[in-house]
Amino acid sequence: MALHATASADVQAAASTAAEPVSADGQLVLDAPADQAESQKRPQLSEDRAPSPASTSEPQQPAKRRKPNVPPPTMVRKEATFAAGVWANAAVLVDKPKDWTSFDVCGKLRGALKTKKVGHAGTLDPMATGLLIICTGQGTKQIDNFVAMEKAYSGTLRLGQATPSYDAMSEIEEELPWEHITYEDLEAAKQAYVGDILQQPPMFSAIKIKGERLYKAARRGEVVERQSRPVTIHSFELRRDEGNKRDVHFRVSCSKGTYIRSLAHDLGKAVGSAAHLTALRRESIGEYDVADAWSVPDLVAAAHAARQA
Incomplete structure (x- = not known):
């Protein structure tokens, strides 16, 4: 996510490094003194050798190093x-x-x-x-x-409660009415979160801003301005829990970089309440x-x- x-909040992380280019040291070339000018004139061509035509082709670029086939x-x-x-x-x-x-x-x-x-x-x-x-x-x-x-997730969100981390890993910081929310309200609200959308990462995430992981600032109680990022929600299915209507079970198929916690948080706000994740499971990655x-x-x-x- x-x-x-x-x-x-942890994130993640992986293991490939690209070599950085290293520039060659330059050498300072001084102008020749005037009394040496004649000695540095270009030598004349011999009579039996014609000058080569000037090349109009662009200078050759160094061949790119090919990555080894793995x-x-x-x-x-x-x-x-x-x-x-x-x-x-x-x-x-x-x-x-x-x-x-x-x-x-x-x-x-x-x-x-x-x-x-x-x-x-x-x-x-x-x-x-x-x-x-x-x-x-x-x-x-x-x-x-x-x-x-593409990734697929299943999980449960709880209506009426918000947490700083958008999931059950932090304490509830806000409680709002949720009893008025119908299944039809949820279905209508979710449409805004299907397809290509912009999503703001949660404060409790491992994204770096100005060289610092966001979750470190979040633990100090700070809120940092975050840029929304494009993600794609391919499908978003909802099912109300029969025993506890404030719990909503879901299944999501999405692109890389999607925060399911943010999706739950945003859906809660969209129906005039709040929400946070109480369970999450990654079901698949591509064909696996x-x-x-x-x-x-x-x-x-x-x-x-x-x-x-």
Whole structure:
């Protein structure tokens, strides 16, 4: 969400660096003294050699360095059989546990898989669960490809209550009436959040403004001006909870960079009340589904068994 996609206050993060160009040192060229002018005249051409025509073509540009071709990573799905060496170039589907950060998962797997290069393709907030794609070895060079894929989330928002983080990770700061809101009101209001929209990131997010993560300013009680960002909501489905009408279950399909927390917050305001997330789960990234994802303990156990084989 971002979730800071929803993606989130933690965010996220990944593992490819581009080399920076380095300029050559210049040398200062001084004008020749007048008494040396004759000695620096261009020598005359010999009689049997005609001068070459002046070139009208543009100077050749230095050839660009081609990026080495990296084979696609091996996709490691739940209960797949694999050898210990697979982590040299792999992408593994993991079901992130609640209250873990995305970096917690990377740290745990870095030790368990015995590989140093580990990165995730899209942050999930600590409160959220669901699909993380963890890339290892040369697979980290493919992270941007996974990040760019469409995401699908399910979750629950609670009407009538607002929090600073837009989710249940912070205390309720405002309560407003919600009983007047009908299902038809929600359906009508959500139409403004389907398609190409502009979305303001929450203060509790890892976006940097003037060199500082937003959530650091938020923890000091500060509010920083944020620019709205373009995102795309492909679909937005709502269902009122039968036992508790203030809870609204949803499913969202969206582009990268979408904050589902902001979507819940904005919808609450649109129906004349407030709202915050109480549950969030990432169901899929592109063609990859959380149903095929490893739990962290099972993946760690399988990796250990592969090393012993």
